[in-house]
Amino acid sequence: MKDNNAKVKQINQKLSQVDASAGKLEQLTRELKRAEHDLKSTEGTVDIPKLKQEIDKLAKDKLELDAKISQLSSEMNRLHLQSSAQAQIDVLKKDKAAKEENIRRLKAKQEDTISYLLGHMPTTNIRTQIDDYIGKQTESVKTLRHEVHQSKNQLSTKEAEKKMISETLRKKEEDLKNLEEKIFSVCGSQNFDDGLLTFKEKMSQTQDTRGSLLGAEHFFKKYATDLEKDDPCCPLCHREFDTDQEVKELVIELKNKLRMVPAKLQKAEKDLDEFRKKYDSMMQLKPLKENISTLTNKEIPELKTKLKKLNEDIGTLRTTIEEKEDDLQTKEGDEDMAKQVQPDVVQIDRYHGEVIELDKKITAQQSTLSGGSSDRTLQDVINEKEDHQMKVDTITKNLDRKRQKINDHSEELARLKSKINTLKEEKLQIDSDLQQRYKLEEDKATLLSESDQIQREIQEASEQIRPLQNQIDKKISEKETITREKEDKIEQAKSQVDIIKNDASKVKNVNQEIKSYINQGKAETLGETRKKKEQFETKTEKKETEKKEVNQNITKIQNDLATQQTRERELLDNLQLRKKTKEIDDVQQKIAELKEQLGDIDVTHLDRERKRLQTQQEELMKEKHHAEGRQRGFEDQIRNIKTELKSDMYKGAPQKFRDKMIVLRTTELAITDLEKYYKALDTAIMRYHSLKMEEINKIIRELWRNTYRGNDIETIEIRSDEDEGGIMKTRRNYNYRVVMIKGDTALDMRGRCSAGQKVLASLIIRLALAETFxxxxxxxxxxxxxxxxxxxxxxxxxxxxxxxxxxxxxxxxxxxxxxxxxxxxxxxxxxxxxxxxxxxxxxxxxxxxxxxxxxxxxxxxx
CATH class of the missing domain: 3.40.50.300 (P-loop containing nucleotide triphosphate hydrolases)
Known part of the structure; x- marks a missing residue:
């Protein structure tokens, strides 16, 4: 295994060396893929069948437009023959359009005002609605003025009353102040009643003192005389004195006191006079004190209450007057606004009538035209023909552009296919030089296959161990299954036990209720209740029987009563019949008497004459009332017109007309001058714009030719398209686009150029703009x-x-x-x-x- 890995590593090193020499092949492959991708993209950019369908549709549209132009030419020839009548119709239509424009202008001028006054802009009967509105506003203004006048009168009355009460209050407060000052000058800060009582007590005490002094002087003289006699004794206790010295001392003391009595008596009399004067003064002030009490507790508070109420009433009246004056001002403003609008509304109404008359004249003239009536003028037909001709030109340009697009697309596809073939040839040439790489890769694949075989053998050994592990897993799974079954059975048993317990509890509760029912004696009560129920049912049946008998009696009585009422009506009808018969006999007797009195007079003729005269009288009265109503209407109209002529709107009308006419003519001259200035300025700006665009495109052309190395685009330009609207638009809008030029063909660059061409064009355009501006x-x-x-x-x-x-x-x-x-x-x-x-x-x-x-x-x- 390790040897194979080492050999694979050596082969990878050799392949890396081969890859280094195969870089050009990868580059060619990428270029080939890119070229194929470009070919595929180019094939998808243009839908040739769709373009051909569009070309067929445009050709069809062009044929239809050519037919329409032919029809319009025929119509032009016919209209030339009807030019005289049509010219008159054109004049009438022009006049109608002018009238309608005046109506539109006046409506636009007064639309906001009329909508504000009426709440909406009427489409018909504007004059009637404005006149009605002015009448209502005039009546409202009159009513409000009357109410404001009444409120102001009430306010004047209240203010006069307030002034009178304020003056009375001021006088009362001054009187109170004077009275309080008088009392203060006598009593000072002391209370009047307390001072009066004090002076009364002091006067009584002083009188007692004076009396005592008068008595003491008499007794002291008598006592001194008695003590100067022989063998004197005490004048009070009548005892004898031990020594003469005591008598002398007593006499001296009495004389001393007697000498002091006149002074004390004089002082007492003086004090008594003073106290009496003050007491008399205070007694004189007692009515003033009562006046003060009346002023303080009654009159002044009442006056202040009245004054407060008057102030509140005055405040309320002033608020009411302000609100009504604001409302009046608003109403007057609306009335003035409506009167200012009224002349224009009259003009609108007059223009409406003139438009209706012009429509009638146009209809009459159109009926004289041969070949039926036509709403189109010769100029309309010419304009339509020019529009169709422009559409034909546009379609022709689109046809040429789409055909050119197909040709360009075909050329581009041919170029890309040629490029792909060249790259494939180069790739095949390089592939022949890289056969050794494939042999190395085959050797590498062989080594990797041997490594995979060894790895599979290792996996087979692992598979032999796996069955034992499967048996262990199976036993563990069986154990878990048995454990779960045991737990399920335990849970089922617990559930059954709970159910049995619940049933036992319910049985116990039922037994308990039965015992309680028996113990409480409810069984006996149930029997008694059943007996009572049977008794009540018997009584109920008896009562039902009695009820049926009573209902039968009631029905019988009602039938008898109905029979009696019918009999009563019959008797009353007989009495009424006899009474009416007697009245008829009396009337016939009177008729006979009147016929005897009339004798040979033709009553029928008199009756017809009377009815005729009555009818004539009624008609004359109607005419009279109608004439009186019209007379009152004319009088009101004359009065309103006279009043309106005196109003500010029509006062000095000739002078106002001259002033406005001067302003109008001056404004028209200014508008004419501004139009000339605008056209001159616009022409200069357009000239400047054209020069700058030529200068920019010239710089762009030079930079592009000096910079771009491709041969598919000769140069680029910035072209501007002006939005439709004419030179009288307040703002011009230009749509700028960049086009690429090849020969005499110019195409928009948007969507047709590569990213590099976009960047280069952007740089060149910015350089040209910087160079120019x-x-x-x-x-x-x-x-x-x-x-x-x-x-x-x-x-x-x-x-x-x-x-x-x-x-x-x-x-x-x-x-x-x-x-x-x-x-x-x-x-x-x-x-x-x-x-x-x-x-x-x-x-x-x-x-x-x-x-x-x-x-x-x-x-x-x-």
Whole structure:
């Protein structure tokens, strides 16, 4: 086994050596596969049968359009013969279109306003709806003005009442303040009632003191006189004095007190007068105190309550007035807006009438045309014919393009098949040189087969051991089966035991209930209940019998009652008949009397005459009422028109018309000047655009021819297609596309070029744009410009860039920055005399990026 592996290893080494020499064969194989893949892809890109079907369909469409053009030519000839009548119809249609345009313009002008006023834009009867709206708004404004006026009157009344109450309150508060000041001047900070009581008590005390002093003066004089007599004794206790000295001292004391009495009496009288004056003053202020109490507790609070309520009412009225004034302002604004719209609405209504009349005239003129009526004019037919002719031209171009596409596809397939045949021949040539490789591979296969045989023998030995292991596994499986069966049987037995236990428990519960039923005597109760039930059933049957008898009696009574009611109605009808008969006799008697009075007068003729006159009277009254209604309507209309003529909208109408006419003419002149300016500017811009496109395509053509090395594309161009819409559009839109040119054929590059051609075209277009527009910016940056380019085109690109550098070498601000991973491209640029060094980006030991200057010559040395 080891020897075989060693031999296989040696053969692998020899095969590696052969593979090294067979690299070219693999390259040829890859190129062959790529060529076959390109052939397959190219065959799938174009569906030849589908293209042929499209060509057949386009040819059919072209024949149909040619037939239609022939019909249109015949119609043109017929319309030329009817040109006179058709010209008149055209004039009428033009006039109608102008009227409709005026209607559309006026509607567009006033659509938002009318939609705002009416809630929608009416399609018919706009004038009637606007007039009705103005009438309703005028009535609403009138009502709101009346309500605002009433509210303002109420507010004025309330404010006047508030002013009066405020003035009264102010006076009351001033009176209260004056009264309180008067009381304060007498009582000070003391309470009035307490002060009055205090002065009353003080006056009483002072009167008592004065009386005491008057009595004391009399007694003191008497006592002093008595003590000056012989053998005096005490005037009070009547005891005798021990010594004369005691008498003298008493007399002196009495005289001293007697001398002090006048002063004290004078003081007491003075105090009494003062207290009496203050008491009298306070008694005079007592009514003022009552007034203060009335003002404080009743009048002023009532006035403040009224004032508060008035303020609330005034606030409510002011809010109401503001809301109504806002509503009134809105209504007036809407009314003014509607009146401003009204002239245009009148114009719309007038234009509608004129359009209807023009339709009638057009119909009348069309009926005079020979060959039936036709809505199309000669110009319409000419336009349609031109449209069809343009479609025919387009179809012809599409036919040519699709046929050219088939030819190009066939040529490409032939080229690819030729390439594949060449590669196959080269591959066969190399295969003949590699026969030795197949012999080595056969030897390798033989050794590997021997190794596989040895490996199979090893596996057979392992198979001989496997039956014993199978028997062991079988016994283990049988053991597990028996164990599971045992566990299942145990579980079944447990389930049966549980069922039996549950049944026993249920039987026990039933026995217990039976015993309880017997012990409680419910069996006897059941018997008694059954007897009672039988008794109730007997009673029920008896009652049912009685009920049936009663129902029979009731039915009999009801039948009798119905018979009596019928009899009563018959009697009443007889009485009514006799009464009416008597009335008829009375009326016939009166008729006979009146006929005798009339005598020979023709009553029938009089009756017809009366009816005729009544009918005539009714008709005349109707006419009168109708005339009065019309008169009132005319009067209202005259009054409204007079009022409207006095309104701001029609006031100074001639002057307003002149002013607006001046503005209109000025605006028209400005529009004319702006149109001239716009056309001149547009022409200049288009000229500038054309010059720049020619300049760009010229540079692209030179760069492509100097750079591209293929022979399938002579050059490329940028072409622009303007969107339809004419020069009067506010913005022009251009669709730019890149086309490739071969001879006189130009095809879009989108979807038809390779990735390398796309990259090269992108680079060349950017270079041309920079050359044309970036005169003040000399920086040109290219990022990976060689992506998807083959070697030949890379060399051409490098040569073109060198030529650009050469052409701008004297431009001070020119810089060319190229970012690339292609060192061969850098080497090609370095072959020129303008590129000596370049910068490489690499990582340092810390993982940061850094720029390293390197010389182009170092690339040559690698």
């Amino acid at each position: 970036c005169l003040n910016c000399g920086i040109l940056a290219l990022d990976e410009p060689t992506t998807n380019l083959d070697r030949e085109n890379i060399e051409s690109l490098a040569f073109a860039l060198v030529e650009i550098i050469k052409g701008r070498i004297h431009q001070k601000n020119f810089q060319l920055v190229i970012i690339t991973h292609d060192e061969d491209f850098v080497e090609l640029l370095g072959r020129s005399e303008y590129v000596d060094e370049f910068f490489k980006v690499r990582k340092d030991q810390s993982g940061y990026s850094q720029l390293v200057r390197a010389r182009v010559g170092e690339l040559h040395s690698r």
